[in-house]
Amino acid sequence: MSAVIVENIIKTYGAKKNVVTALNDISFEVKKGELFGIIGPDGAGKTSLFRILTTLLIADKGKAAVDGFDVVKDYKEIRKRVGYMPGKFSLYQDLSVEENLEFFATIFNTSIEQNYDLIKDIYRQIEPFKKRKAGKLSGGMKQKLALSCALIHRPSVLFLDEPTTGVDAVSRKEFWEMLKKLKEQGITILVSTPYMDEAGLCDEVALIQTGKILSINTPQGIIKDFKKPLWAVKSSDMLRLLNEMQALDDVEDIYPFGEYHHVLLKKEYGREQLVQWIRNYSHEDAVVQKVEPDIEDCFISLMKN
Amino acid sequence: MRSLRFLLQKEFRQIFRDPAILRVIFIMPVIQLLILPWAADYEMKDIRLSVIDQDHSSYSQKLISKITSSGYFILNDNSASYKDALNEIEHDYSDLVLEIPPSFEKNLVKEDESKLFMALNAINGVKANLGGAYLRSIIQDFNKEVRLEWIQFPRFNPELSIEVTSSNWFNPLMNYKYFMVPGILVILLTMVGSNLAAANIVKEKEIGTIEQINVTPIKKYHFILGKLIPFWILGLVILTFGLTIARFAYGIIPAGSFLTIYIFAAVYLLAILGLGLLISTYAANQQQSMLLSFFMMMIFILLGGLYTSIDSMPEWAQWITKFNPVSYFINVMRMVVLKGSSLADIKEQLFIMMGFAIALNGWAILSYHKRA
Numbered sequence: 001m002s003a004v005i006v007e008n009i010i011k012t013y014g015a016k017k018n019v020v021t022a023l024n025d026i027s028f029e030v031k032k033g034e035l036f037g038i039i040g041p042d043g044a045g046k047t048s049l050f051r052i053l054t055t056l057l058i059a060d061k062g063k064a065a066v067d068g069f070d071v072v073k074d075y076k077e078i079r080k081r082v083g084y085m086p087g088k089f090s091l092y093q094d095l096s097v098e099e100n101l102e103f104f105a106t107i108f109n110t111s112i113e114q115n116y117d118l119i120k121d122i123y124r125q126i127e128p129f130k131k132r133k134a135g136k137l138s139g140g141m142k143q144k145l146a147l148s149c150a151l152i153h154r155p156s157v158l159f160l161d162e163p164t165t166g167v168d169a170v171s172r173k174e175f176w177e178m179l180k181k182l183k184e185q186g187i188t189i190l191v192s193t194p195y196m197d198e199a200g201l202c203d204e205v206a207l208i209q210t211g212k213i214l215s216i217n218t219p220q221g222i223i224k225d226f227k228k229p230l231w232a233v234k235s236s237d238m239l240r241l242l243n244e245m246q247a248l249d250d251v252e253d254i255y256p257f258g259e260y261h262h263v264l265l266k267k268e269y270g271r272e273q274l275v276q277w278i279r280n281y282s283h284e285d286a287v288v289q290k291v292e293p294d295i296e297d298c299f300i301s302l303m304k305n
Numbered sequence: 306m307r308s309l310r311f312l313l314q315k316e317f318r319q320i321f322r323d324p325a326i327l328r329v330i331f332i333m334p335v336i337q338l339l340i341l342p343w344a345a346d347y348e349m350k351d352i353r354l355s356v357i358d359q360d361h362s363s364y365s366q367k368l369i370s371k372i373t374s375s376g377y378f379i380l381n382d383n384s385a386s387y388k389d390a391l392n393e394i395e396h397d398y399s400d401l402v403l404e405i406p407p408s409f410e411k412n413l414v415k416e417d418e419s420k421l422f423m424a425l426n427a428i429n430g431v432k433a434n435l436g437g438a439y440l441r442s443i444i445q446d447f448n449k450e451v452r453l454e455w456i457q458f459p460r461f462n463p464e465l466s467i468e469v470t471s472s473n474w475f476n477p478l479m480n481y482k483y484f485m486v487p488g489i490l491v492i493l494l495t496m497v498g499s500n501l502a503a504a505n506i507v508k509e510k511e512i513g514t515i516e517q518i519n520v521t522p523i524k525k526y527h528f529i530l531g532k533l534i535p536f537w538i539l540g541l542v543i544l545t546f547g548l549t550i551a552r553f554a555y556g557i558i559p560a561g562s563f564l565t566i567y568i569f570a571a572v573y574l575l576a577i578l579g580l581g582l583l584i585s586t587y588a589a590n591q592q593q594s595m596l597l598s599f600f601m602m603m604i605f606i607l608l609g610g611l612y613t614s615i616d617s618m619p620e621w622a623q624w625i626t627k628f629n630p631v632s633y634f635i636n637v638m639r640m641v642v643l644k645g646s647s648l649a650d651i652k653e654q655l656f657i658m659m660g661f662a663i664a665l666n667g668w669a670i671l672s673y674h675k676r677a
Contacts, residue, residue, distance in 0.1 A: 054520050056516060076522060079520055082520065084520045086513060086517065089513075090517045093512065103311060103315050104517075107308045107312070107518070107521045108522065109522075149517075
């Protein structure tokens with residue numbers, strides 16, 4: 001049985017003339033024990049989707065089930081067995097770390113001791129500050145506390161809405177390590193993120209844009225689907241190079257990528273052509289290399305089509 | 306029950322951890338109760354008077370000295386003409402003009418009647434009204450004295466005169482503080498009940514904690530009770546605090562029993578907390594809730610009979626006061642504190658208040674949803 005099933009969910013906001021479609025006919029499934037990533041830019045509908053699945057929002061159309069329970073009919077059951085960490089830090093800032101954790105444990109009818117083993121890896125890092133008020137914690141610590149609170153009742157499905165937004169690179173890496181460990185405990189995890197580089201860390205990813213799912217696949221599968229040759233170019237005048245290449249009809253796409261620009265050419269052209277064009281524009285020191293696409297290249301090309 | 310206990314514990318922790326709120330809760334009653342009753346005094350004193358004495362007789366002198374010695378008036382100046390006196394009023398140096406025409410004394414003695422002219426600055430309606438009334442009664446008094454002087458004892462007074470003396474029941478000295486303090490206490494309770502409770506719940510919305518609570522299996526009525534009970538207790542604490550101040554600062558000891566006050570206050574707080582809850586379900590942030598509460602408070606105070614008597618309002622306004630919970634409590638407070646009314650006397654108000662409590666809370670609970 002799948003942990004999460006979403007069928008043809010539609011959600012619109014506003015009325016009459018100003019209708020915004022947040023989710024447009026979305027369907028997907030998440031297998032039990034999977035780390036499922038939902039990747040998309042801001043405003044893609046990630047939070048709306050999570051709020052529907054955590055029973056905070058009712059969809060206009062479509063069906064969804066979490067852990068076998070319908071999100072509308074059996075919302076009470078779902079609330080007992082999901083953990084939700086909203087994108088915005090939303091614990092009691094004027095309560096201490098320990099008090100927050102204790103509070104959430106109690107309202108789920110459990111206690112810290114009962115589920116300590118589940119959160120201990122995470123909680124141990126903030127335990128030295130357990131008397132400190134939650135509002136006075138650093139960003140990374142707040143996030144660990146929020147995760148601990150979302151886990152304290154041993155949920156079967158965990159929803160993390162943009163957990164790594166606004167978190168430094170080291171903490172982000174740590175956070176993903178934590179998620180991997182949680183997955184080993186058998187918890188299904190749905191995580192949304194605007195960062196494409198995090199997609200590779202998921203078991204499966206759904207790419208979502210303006211309320212539509214562009215692709216659902218494993219990270220490897222997505223890369224495998226990318227069949228066109230990809231070139232990396234570099235010269236001393238990167239901006240001029242970008243503008244000139246963009247103007248060419250035969251270049252399908254060019255975008256900055258680290259210290260290089262990545263270039264996609266139309267089918268019939270090869271390396272010689274590309275070198276020729278660059279030379280025409282008198283970039284003396286240009287470098288042209290063939291590169292293997294990574295997941296970001298795949299997403300960029302998916303989004304542009 | 307366990308989760309309710311924890312909700313309450315959490316709520317109290319948060320209240321006691323916010324020193325600003327705590328300070329306001331305890332300083333507000335002290336300041337309001339120590340300052341407002343002294344300021345809100347209907348008795349007009351020091352009304353500034355301009356006199357135009359064109360008679361300069363012994364009677365006119367007597368009248369003026371009688372007026373100024375009454376204690377209500379301060380003689381601003383002796384103007385030469387009405388025009389001068391009006392000038393004084395225009396510059397707001399004077400509130401009242403009394404013109405004594407020439408041959409005031411002569412007419413009084415000869416014709417047995419004389420005329421006086423009074424002009425009032427009606428920008429401040431209360432002052433003009435009361436000042437005029439005071440002056441009139443002083444002149445009447447003067448009139449009587451003059452007559453007494455003339456009439457030889459034991460000749461019978463040819464003129465019938467009815468003298469009215471009044472005694473002020475329940476507040477013999479017409480002490481306004483006795484009247485204002487219970488009313489101000491009601492306003493205090495209302496502020497704590499509706500504003501604080503509403504702001505508290507809306508704060509959870511604003512910070513997003515309510516979202517986190519909503520995804521938990523916590524029951525709706527547990528959450529609402531968890532919010533109502535702390536402020537209910539806080540309200541009763543403030544009432545106790547206020548009654549203590551009333552006792553020691555003004556010597557106000559309720560003529561009725563404390564139990565009656567507390568029973569009514571308990572029901573009243575439920576109603577007003579329901580209102581706070583209702584505001585919080587409709588307001589999206591603390592600004593909205595504050596504005597809404599402020600708007601309500603204005604209506605509650607001005608149409609609650611605290612400053613202006615409900616009986617003197619036009620009929621439509623009196624109808625509005627029937628939907629104002631504050632007016633009932635102010636009324637009950639005054640009845641119990643001054644008159645010593647018992648539970649039986651206020652039973653009608655008590656039932657109406659229960660109706661308010663059920664209606665407001667019911668509405669609030671129906672419109673509070675754990676999801677959008």
